[in-house]
Amino acid sequence: MPSPAYHAPDTIEQAVALLAGDAGARPLSGGTDLIVQMRSGRTAPSSLVDLKRIAGMKGIRASPDGGFAIGAATPCTALKDDKALSAAWPGVVEAANLIGSVQVRNRATMAGNLCNASPAADSVPALVAAGATCLVAGPSGTREVPVEEIPAAPGRTSLQPGEFVAEIRLPAQKGSDAYLRSIPRTEMDIAVVGAGVSLVVDANGTCTAARVSIGAVAPTVLLVEDAGAALVGSKFDDAALDRMAEAVRAACKPIADKRGTVEYRTAMAGVLAKRVVKIALERAGVSA
Amino acid sequence: MSKLLVSTTVNGDPQQFLCDPDTTLLDALREEMGLTGSKEGCGSGDCGACTVVLDGEMVCSCLVLAPEAEGRQIATIEGVAEGSQLHPVQRKFLEHGALQCGFCTPGFIMASKALLDRNPNPSESEVRYWLAGNLCRCTGYDKIVRAVMDAAAELRQDRRTAA
Ligand SMILES: Cc1cc2nc3c(=O)[nH]c(=O)nc-3n(C[C@H](O)[C@H](O)[C@H](O)COP(=O)(O)OP(=O)(O)OC[C@H]3O[C@@H](n4cnc5c(N)ncnc54)[C@H](O)[C@@H]3O)c2cc1C
Ligand code: FES
Ligand code: FES
Numbered sequence: 001m002p003s004p005a006y007h008a009p010d011t012i013e014q015a016v017a018l019l020a021g022d023a024g025a026r027p028l029s030g031g032t033d034l035i036v037q038m039r040s041g042r043t044a045p046s047s048l049v050d051l052k053r054i055a056g057m058k059g060i061r062a063s064p065d066g067g068f069a070i071g072a073a074t075p076c077t078a079l080k081d082d083k084a085l086s087a088a089w090p091g092v093v094e095a096a097n098l099i100g101s102v103q104v105r106n107r108a109t110m111a112g113n114l115c116n117a118s119p120a121a122d123s124v125p126a127l128v129a130a131g132a133t134c135l136v137a138g139p140s141g142t143r144e145v146p147v148e149e150i151p152a153a154p155g156r157t158s159l160q161p162g163e164f165v166a167e168i169r170l171p172a173q174k175g176s177d178a179y180l181r182s183i184p185r186t187e188m189d190i191a192v193v194g195a196g197v198s199l200v201v202d203a204n205g206t207c208t209a210a211r212v213s214i215g216a217v218a219p220t221v222l223l224v225e226d227a228g229a230a231l232v233g234s235k236f237d238d239a240a241l242d243r244m245a246e247a248v249r250a251a252c253k254p255i256a257d258k259r260g261t262v263e264y265r266t267a268m269a270g271v272l273a274k275r276v277v278k279i280a281l282e283r284a285g286v287s288a
Numbered sequence: 289m290s291k292l293l294v295s296t297t298v299n300g301d302p303q304q305f306l307c308d309p310d311t312t313l314l315d316a317l318r319e320e321m322g323l324t325g326s327k328e329g330c331g332s333g334d335c336g337a338c339t340v341v342l343d344g345e346m347v348c349s350c351l352v353l354a355p356e357a358e359g360r361q362i363a364t365i366e367g368v369a370e371g372s373q374l375h376p377v378q379r380k381f382l383e384h385g386a387l388q389c390g391f392c393t394p395g396f397i398m399a400s401k402a403l404l405d406r407n408p409n410p411s412e413s414e415v416r417y418w419l420a421g422n423l424c425r426c427t428g429y430d431k432i433v434r435a436v437m438d439a440a441a442e443l444r445q446d447r448r449t450a451a
Binding site for chain 1: 292308309310312331332333336339342345346347348350351352353355356358399402418420421422
């Protein structure tokens, strides 16, 4: 097997040119998926475009509107070290820090987690629930895309030739968020089910906005709009939570494997969705 | 494809080596630089036997490409002892019998030292979570955790005496 070329460009434009100029080129962020896939022979890129030396690609910037722009090559541990980000979006930061071990999280990025397009990617449901977007750089400039539109199928994204994710953007936090996954072990395993939520609650305890997402129970991470709608207008009473969980179960199209059957994954998705709502409510200072 | 020349710093010393672009840092350390302390257990990020510190952060060197090390600082197990003076973490692993075959030990020492460098007073469960990326087939982990807790206590003591 010929060895791929390795490039470490300094600018977004150079990276786009390298990616657009070679159909077999792949972006390299932390490499925790890509290097494993290359070594196992599952993928054989003709060139690697390391994004980590591009200025601004590593780091977190607070946006003027109260949101955050996270450089695509920012490792998961750096998210945890950012106090403002952790306070605003604890669910997103926790989800990214469920990935692998400390060694893995010191390299792994949310953009890589997203663009690897695994249905079980842990940071993705939390980003989808948060309403995060990606700044995508490509041959015709940049465009902003909702996170849930990036994965197209297991292992496939909707990115066009020459495009890569330059930044992940989180909006200003108006409520609270949470993510949970279910795994057979306590650490270092792939999610059997994951669920994320982000909620806005008014002074009376009424839900004014809700986004619910699920992972590992369909070919891509899903935003379950019906589940969010079931909560809006409610005070999180049992009936509203049951309707929300029912919408989550209805959206599941899971596979069965050694980690869980279709029935188990579907039932568990509803259970986890209720649990994340309760955690997000506690974080919002509302007792459920 | 021609070889790349990589210039880096390993345990404080400048190092240059030639490699294929898809060589891992682990292979470069072991084969180009003769630093065979870091071990390959799995080659897939699961076992931690290849743990090194890259620009201050511990990583699996089997999941780093050697050309990525250009201009970077790398610390390996070979740089942990000062001459013949073992680091407290190394000494406590010996005193507690926290190794059997020893294959996982360099990775555990690198990870334990990285923890104690930033937190000299970890709880037992912090130690266990921190070391979750290091696998050992032999010891059952309890002796390793005790060695790390004891090394932490000694390092705190040293700091108090020094202050
Ligand atoms: C031991 C171990 C444990 C793991 N545990 C978990 C876990 O618990 N949960 C989990 O979700 N994942 C887990 N993973 C998988 C992996 O660590 C994550 O998916 C990680 O977030 C990938 O990020 P990365 O930066 O390393 O991606 P890379 O490996 O660099 O890239 C992944 C893919 O995305 C592409 N890519 C990377 N960056 C960009 C970009 N900016 N724009 C466009 N495409 C891009 C690459 O070309 C590649 O196809 C684990 C991996 C290992 C080795
Ligand atoms: S050899 Fe690198 S983690 Fe196992
Ligand atoms: S001592 Fe043998 S693997 Fe740990």
